[in-house]
Amino acid sequence: MNIRNFCIIAHIDHGKSTLADRMLQATGAIQDREMREQILDGMELERERGITIKASAVTVTHEHKGTPYMLNFIDTPGHVDFHYEVSRALTACEGAILVVDATQGVEAQTVANAYMAVEAGLDLIPVVNKIDLPSARPDEIAMEIEQVLGLSAEECIYCSAKTGEGIQELLDAICDRLPAPKEAAKEKTQALIFDSVYDDYRGVVLYFRMMSGKLKANDRIYMMGTGRTYSITEMGKFTPKMVPLKHEFQAGEVGYAVAAIKTLGDVNIGDTITLDAHRAAEPLPGYQEPQRMVFCDFYPSGETQFEMLRDAVERLHINDASFTYAAHHSEALGFGFRCGFLGMLHMEIIQERLEREGNVNIVQTAPTVTYEIKLTGGKIIQITNPADLPDMSTVVEIREPLVTCEFIMPNENIGDLMHLCEQRRGVYKSQQYLSETRQILNYELPLAEIIYDFYDKLKSLSRGYATMDYTLTGFRKDNLVKMDILVNAMRVDALSVIVHREKAETRGRALLKRLKKEIDRHMFEIPLQAALGGKIIARESIQAMRKNVTAKCYGGDVSRKRKLLEKQKAGKKRMKRIGSVDISQDAFMAVLETDE
Amino acid sequence: MKLTVLSYQKCTGDSSLLQPFEGLSPSDVHSLYLHIPFCFHKCHYCDFYSLVAPSEKKQDLYRQFTDRMIEELTLRATEVIAKPRTLFVGGGTPTLLPASQWERLLEALKTGGWLDAVTEFTVEANPETVDQELLAILVAGGVNRLSIGAQSFNEKHLKTLERWHDPARVAEAVGLARGVGIDNLNLDLIFAIPGQTLDEFDADLEVVLALEPTHLSCYNLTFEPQTALMQRMEMGQIEPLDESEQREMYEHVIAKLALAGYEHYEISNWSKSGQRCQHNLAYWEGDNWLGVGPAAASHVNGRRWKNEPHLGRYLSHRPGPPVVDVEELPLNEQAGEKLMMGLRLFEGIPMAKLTAMLEPQDPRWQMIAQLTQMKMLEQTATHLRLTRQGLFVADTVLSELL
Numbered sequence: 001m002n003i004r005n006f007c008i009i010a011h012i013d014h015g016k017s018t019l020a021d022r023m024l025q026a027t028g029a030i031q032d033r034e035m036r037e038q039i040l041d042g043m044e045l046e047r048e049r050g051i052t053i054k055a056s057a058v059t060v061t062h063e064h065k066g067t068p069y070m071l072n073f074i075d076t077p078g079h080v081d082f083h084y085e086v087s088r089a090l091t092a093c094e095g096a097i098l099v100v101d102a103t104q105g106v107e108a109q110t111v112a113n114a115y116m117a118v119e120a121g122l123d124l125i126p127v128v129n130k131i132d133l134p135s136a137r138p139d140e141i142a143m144e145i146e147q148v149l150g151l152s153a154e155e156c157i158y159c160s161a162k163t164g165e166g167i168q169e170l171l172d173a174i175c176d177r178l179p180a181p182k183e184a185a186k187e188k189t190q191a192l193i194f195d196s197v198y199d200d201y202r203g204v205v206l207y208f209r210m211m212s213g214k215l216k217a218n219d220r221i222y223m224m225g226t227g228r229t230y231s232i233t234e235m236g237k238f239t240p241k242m243v244p245l246k247h248e249f250q251a252g253e254v255g256y257a258v259a260a261i262k263t264l265g266d267v268n269i270g271d272t273i274t275l276d277a278h279r280a281a282e283p284l285p286g287y288q289e290p291q292r293m294v295f296c297d298f299y300p301s302g303e304t305q306f307e308m309l310r311d312a313v314e315r316l317h318i319n320d321a322s323f324t325y326a327a328h329h330s331e332a333l334g335f336g337f338r339c340g341f342l343g344m345l346h347m348e349i350i351q352e353r354l355e356r357e358g359n360v361n362i363v364q365t366a367p368t369v370t371y372e373i374k375l376t377g378g379k380i381i382q383i384t385n386p387a388d389l390p391d392m393s394t395v396v397e398i399r400e401p402l403v404t405c406e407f408i409m410p411n412e413n414i415g416d417l418m419h420l421c422e423q424r425r426g427v428y429k430s431q432q433y434l435s436e437t438r439q440i441l442n443y444e445l446p447l448a449e450i451i452y453d454f455y456d457k458l459k460s461l462s463r464g465y466a467t468m469d470y471t472l473t474g475f476r477k478d479n480l481v482k483m484d485i486l487v488n489a490m491r492v493d494a495l496s497v498i499v500h501r502e503k504a505e506t507r508g509r510a511l512l513k514r515l516k517k518e519i520d521r522h523m524f525e526i527p528l529q530a531a532l533g534g535k536i537i538a539r540e541s542i543q544a545m546r547k548n549v550t551a552k553c554y555g556g557d558v559s560r561k562r563k564l565l566e567k568q569k570a571g572k573k574r575m576k577r578i579g580s581v582d583i584s585q586d587a588f589m590a591v592l593e594t595d596e
Numbered sequence: 597m598k599l600t601v602l603s604y605q606k607c608t609g610d611s612s613l614l615q616p617f618e619g620l621s622p623s624d625v626h627s628l629y630l631h632i633p634f635c636f637h638k639c640h641y642c643d644f645y646s647l648v649a650p651s652e653k654k655q656d657l658y659r660q661f662t663d664r665m666i667e668e669l670t671l672r673a674t675e676v677i678a679k680p681r682t683l684f685v686g687g688g689t690p691t692l693l694p695a696s697q698w699e700r701l702l703e704a705l706k707t708g709g710w711l712d713a714v715t716e717f718t719v720e721a722n723p724e725t726v727d728q729e730l731l732a733i734l735v736a737g738g739v740n741r742l743s744i745g746a747q748s749f750n751e752k753h754l755k756t757l758e759r760w761h762d763p764a765r766v767a768e769a770v771g772l773a774r775g776v777g778i779d780n781l782n783l784d785l786i787f788a789i790p791g792q793t794l795d796e797f798d799a800d801l802e803v804v805l806a807l808e809p810t811h812l813s814c815y816n817l818t819f820e821p822q823t824a825l826m827q828r829m830e831m832g833q834i835e836p837l838d839e840s841e842q843r844e845m846y847e848h849v850i851a852k853l854a855l856a857g858y859e860h861y862e863i864s865n866w867s868k869s870g871q872r873c874q875h876n877l878a879y880w881e882g883d884n885w886l887g888v889g890p891a892a893a894s895h896v897n898g899r900r901w902k903n904e905p906h907l908g909r910y911l912s913h914r915p916g917p918p919v920v921d922v923e924e925l926p927l928n929e930q931a932g933e934k935l936m937m938g939l940r941l942f943e944g945i946p947m948a949k950l951t952a953m954l955e956p957q958d959p960r961w962q963m964i965a966q967l968t969q970m971k972m973l974e975q976t977a978t979h980l981r982l983t984r985q986g987l988f989v990a991d992t993v994l995s996e997l998l
Contacts, residue, residue: 523972523989546839547846549990551815551864553940555629555879556644556893559900559923562933565995580966 002067003252004178005209007074007089009117010099011107011467015129019099019161020058020073026167027071029060029239057092057195057207057254059237064175071174072254074194074209076113081343083471084288085195086113088270090120091286092194092209092254095178097170098151102128102136102158106144106434108408112469114149125173126151132160144435181252188280189213191249191273193223196264198319202234204261208273209254211284215273216248221259224283225271230259264321292324292340293401293472294347294367294451295384297494298354299336301576301585302361306335312358313337316350323350330387332492332578333363338385341367344451363576365494366591369448372399372475387493389482392533398498399475401447404429407458408440409466416461417441424449425478425500447472448498483508483537485515485591486529490579495591504530508538511591518587521545526581616894616901616919617675625896627878628680628710630665630701631889632690633907634658636725640758640828641786643820645891645905646688655694662697664911666704668888671916676886676896679713682875684720691725695733702737711738716874718743718782721773723765731776741873742773743782743813749803750796753789756834757817758824763803770807780871782811787849788842789817790834797845798852805856810871814849815864816842843988863940863990880941882934890917899924928958932998935960939973939994944981963996 010016058073076089090096096117100106117124126145128138142153157173159166195207208215215221217235222228236244237255249255261267268290272283300309313325324340341347344367351364373381373389374396383389389398405426409417418428421443429442450470458466483504485495495515499507508530515528519542526542553561575582635646649657672678683705693701705711718741719734726742734742748754749763766783773781783804787797804812819826819836828834837845850860858866862880865873878885887894891905903910904918925933931953938945954960964980967973972986972993986993 523986523992524970545989545992547816547843547988548992549816549863549988551818553863553879553937554876555885555887555895556891556902558879558893558895558933558937559921562929562936562998565936565991565998568991569995569998580970 002069002175003072003181004069004095004174005072005074005093005181005252005254006095006097006174006178007076007093007117008097008099009076009086009110009113010129011101011104011109014099014101014104014107014110015161016099019097019127019129019159020075022161022164022167023073023171024058024060024240026164026171027060027062029058057238057256058240059254060239062171062175064172069175070253071171074254081293081341081346083116084291084342085269087116087120087286088192088194090117090122091270091284092192093120093122094181095123095125095174097174098124098126098145098149099129100126100141100145102130102138102141103133105137105141105438106148106408108406108440108467108469111148111408111440112406112471123178124149124151125170125177126156127166127170128156128158129161131158131165132163140435144438148432148434148440184212184251186212186280188278189215189273189275190280190284191215192284193267193269193271193273195269196267198264199258202258204258204264204267206257206259206261206267206273207254208257210249210251212251213275213280214248214250215257215275217244217246220276221273222276222279223267223271224274224280225268225287225289226266228266229276230261232257232259234258263318265317267321290322290324291342291472292370292384293343293447294341294369295338296341296347296367297328297330297333297336297338297365297385298351299330299333299363299365299576300360301363304360304362309337309354309358309360309362312354312360313339316354316358320350320353322346328385330494332490333365333494333576340384344455363585363588365588366497367451368498369401369451371401371480371498373397374399374477386482386496386498389496389498392482397477398480399477400480400498402473402476403445403447403450403470404473405443405445405450405468405470406440407443407466407468408434408438409462410438413462413466414439414441417458417466420454420457420461421445424454425503444473445470446476446478481532483511484531485511486527486531487515487519487583488526488579488581489529490581491531492578492583494588497591501532504532505537509540512538512540514590515587516540516542518590519581519583522581524580616899616916616922617896620896620899625676625678625884625886626680627682627684627875627883627885628678629875629885629887629889629892630683630685630690631687631887631892631903632661632685632693633688633890633905634661634692635687635689636692637758637760638824639760640756640824641817641820643823644686644688647907649692658694658697660911661907662693662700664917665701665889668917669704669708669710672886672888673708673710678708678710678886680710680886681713682716682718682878683710683714684718684875686720689722689725690719691721691730695730698730698733698737702733702739706738714738716741716780718873718875720745721769722761723769724761726769726772728772728775731772731778735776735778740778741780741782742769742778743784743811744769744773745784746804747784747786748789748792749800750792753792753796756789756791757786766803767807770809779810781807781809782813782873783807783809785812785814786817787814787845788837790829790836792837792845794841794845794848798848801849801852805852811865811867811873812853812858813865814853816846846988861942863987877941880937882937898927898930927953929998931958931960935997936994939980939982939990939997942981944976944979946979947975948978950980960997967993967996 008016008020060071062069062071074089074092076086098114128141131138138158142156145151146153157166157170159170190211191208192211193206193208197205199205217232219232221230234244235255235257270287274280300306325337328338329335370382370384375394376396424445426443426445429444432440434440479501480498481501483497483499484491512528512530521542523545525544528540529536530538550561575584633646634649717739719739720743722745746766747759785804819829853866860866861872884896890903890907890910893902901919901922904920910917971983974983982990
């Protein structure tokens with residue numbers, strides 16, 4: 001049968017999911033009465049945030065010019081944090097549908113993902129979506145696509161996922177314009193794992209794309225990246241219902257497999273499945289160990305005990321292995337977990353899911369990046385917590401991760417963006433006109449400078465119009481130092497940050513000002529200090545509380561007043577007491593906010 | 597009149613059927629409190645249980661109420677060894693109760709033996725509602741102390757409080773009281789009223805001092821939940837003074853009254869030597885007291901309860917009034933409460949009492965040591981007490997010891 005493997009790439013809210021659903025409906029894969037909004041988005045949280053975290057694949061049959069075609073829709077995650085996952089999903093495809101909103105135009109993520117698709121050798125079909133909207137400018141947007149991505153405006157298909165206009169034309173184009181899977185060059189079995197999900201009954205469900213050879217249920221398989229072996233207990237396809245199949249999967253096909261794999265941590269996206277008895281000579285190219293970009297600590301707070309947090313973290317990790325965790329002890333905060341994430345959004349999602357699904361209260365420290373530390377003697381170590389920085393006398397250099405950032409901006413905000421990038425130690429790379437009103441800018445920036453409030457700043461300076469995407473490019477040494485924060489003369493390890501030497505004083509002053517706002521006044525004055533090594537570079541002080549005393553307290557008031565005071569005390573439980581100072585969650589995050 | 601009823605109930609079941617003395621061995625009750633809930637107007641800062649009586653039914657209602665209060669006293673006399681040393685009648689506005697009802701009530705107290713051991717008998721008085729006739733009846737009935745709600749002498753600030761009395765009436769009331777032989781007089785004063793300046797407060801103090809009361813209660817205005825004042829603040833109509841201004845006024849009153857020869861013996865209370873309010877001391881020292889009347893709270897040997905704040909049910913419920921918020925705290929929490937109340941007194945808590953109520957391994961000892969090191973608490977030869985510094989942030993200090 002004719003096979004077409006393709007994915008849909010789009011910026012958030014440009015209508016990817018609606019388009020996918022409409023196409024499934026047009027092929028008869030789902031009946032109108034079954035039509036539920038956004039079939040491909042499974043999780044509640046995803047829907048709330050309007051993004052897709054986990055990819056899945058759906059196989060449908062479509063008749064075109066009298067010939068049946070097997071269409072495999074491969075979903076890609078839509079957020080900047082999931083670069084690697086996107087790249088693996090792309091590798092499973094021969095073609096991609098590039099969806100651009102007819103009112104919004106090309107966005108940074110569209111560009112980044114389109115480039116990635118081209119690099120992966122995919123053929124693209126540009127689609128201008130939402131043409132039903134009154135403010136749609138399809139011709140203009142098609143020109144933008146031609147200008148930026150070099151895809152002829154004439155090739156653009158105009159459609160409306162909402163009304164169904166242009167959908168048939170798009171399905172025909174998929175059959176006509178996208179290539180069939182290449183003939184397998186090798187005989188031995190190679191299947192690419194491009195996604196995995198956890199199912200309470202089956203354990204891990206793998207999504208794979210057959211690249212060469214054959215695979216069927218009951219085969220003993222070998223994972224070339226992790227070196228583990230399993231037996232396939234079930235294989236099949238999503239149509240979009242989960243349908244087990246007995247047949248032998250051939251090169252070019254897409255499906256799912258179940259192999260009694262207990263946790264998602266045992267599986268790596270991008271890994272190659274081969275037959276254990278007839279192993280392929282080498283794995284498929286492009287495999288990477290998962291890379292965590294952002295780290296932070298979670299500590300139990302309030303009524304939550306460490307053991308409760310541990311249970312919640314372990315339980316979540318079974319369902320979502322995209323984050324890492326390791327028990328960690330902080331001088332100031334006690335026992336907790338150091339966790340690694342693909343990016344900031346990912347961190348927020350995990351924290352929310354932990355609290356929501358695990359029913360725990362968490363105090364989270366400010367996120368940091370990985371630093372490479374070159375020690376005297378040449379040894380290089382990586383740290384993910386500024387507090388772990390070894391004694392400076394043994395440190396030769398500190399290297400920080402760099403990213404290249406691509407921004408798509410309205411012309412009038414370019415100046416503000418440049419100013420922001422300069423503040424964040426950015427290096428200008430290039431600039432290109434996208435249309436008369438918008439430009440693409442490239443900057444090299446330290447990852448540490450964009451992980452926290454950068455995106456919010458970008459959005460606010462452009463009134464929401466700017467978009468960005470970034471790729472990690474490597475590590476570079478810089479004049480970096482660890483800044484310690486002392487609260488009431490006690491060093492709080494969880495508040496330490498690594499900063500650029502030249503910016504240390506400004507950052508220190510700004511940080512203490514923020515802390516001053518976030519820490520409640522106490523019975524006593526609280527000195528706040530920022531220090532480099534033993535040298536104090538900034539100081540502030542939180543004035544003692546002036547007055548907090550109940551004026552009236554007589555016989556009828558005793559219970560009520562006691563409860564009021566208990567409430568005051570309970571409020572403190574949601575904080576962490578360090579020495580005799582209560583520090584709130586917001587104060588830990590304030591470390592990264594640099595506004596003055 | 598809506599009032600939030602705290603729902604904490606240690607004893608389960610229909611609380612209204614609960615007999616508060618059930619299971620308690622008869623104990624001495626050293627203080628008796630009577631609550632008269634009537635007011636002719638609800639002041640905006642007030643969170644006590646009070647209601648405005650409908651005028652056409654007033655006389656009948658006052659009579660029914662007095663009947664019921666006498667019945668409650670009779671009932672309680674069978675349950676406690678009732679030889680109170682102090683008696684306090686508060687409200688509401690006790691002086692709104694007509695003279696004829698007062699006569700009946702006082703007579704019942706006397707015949708019930710409630711007055712036999714009483715050395716201090718206080719009635720709260722509103723300057724607008726005391727007259728010679730009533731005062732004479734009170735004195736004849738054994739009242740020897742009057743507490744007059746002056747609050748402020750500045751008409752503008754009285755208006756903010758929605759307190760309707762002519763400030764000149766305070767001096768008249770004081771004169772009338774002395775005329776009938778009541779020399780032990782307390783005046784209530786409120787400070788930190790929105791818009792009030794330190795000078796204006798000082799002027800109030802001058803007026804008060806000129807009246808030479810034996811006792812003074814000076815309260816920093818509190819925005820209590822469910823009061824009109826709180827509502828007005830939330831709506832942005834009035835703004836509380838800031839913490840520094842409040843502290844300045846508090847420091848001022850402390851200094852000024854010390855110079856005028858008053859002893860500061862509790863956070864908001866001052867007296868001439870030997871004239872401390874014995875009744876209120878019972879609250880702060882965690883003694884046993886009995887409350888009679890709607891919304892009145894009681895405490896006997898670690899058990900607390902409150903008569904339901906509802907006049908209708910107070911009048912109709914038999915045999916005793918419906919009771920709510922019964923709680924019997926575990927010893928550990930009782931200790932917290934004793935600390936919370938006891939440290940309000942300037943002398944503090946006797947060390948002997950402290951060591952009797954806290955186990956040696958109680959973590960509070962460590963907290964006490966820490967707070968002492970922070971100079972919030974200090975130990976005298978006999979007592980543990982708040983320092984001057986600790987006084988201003990007493991709630992924060994006390995919350996650590998609960």
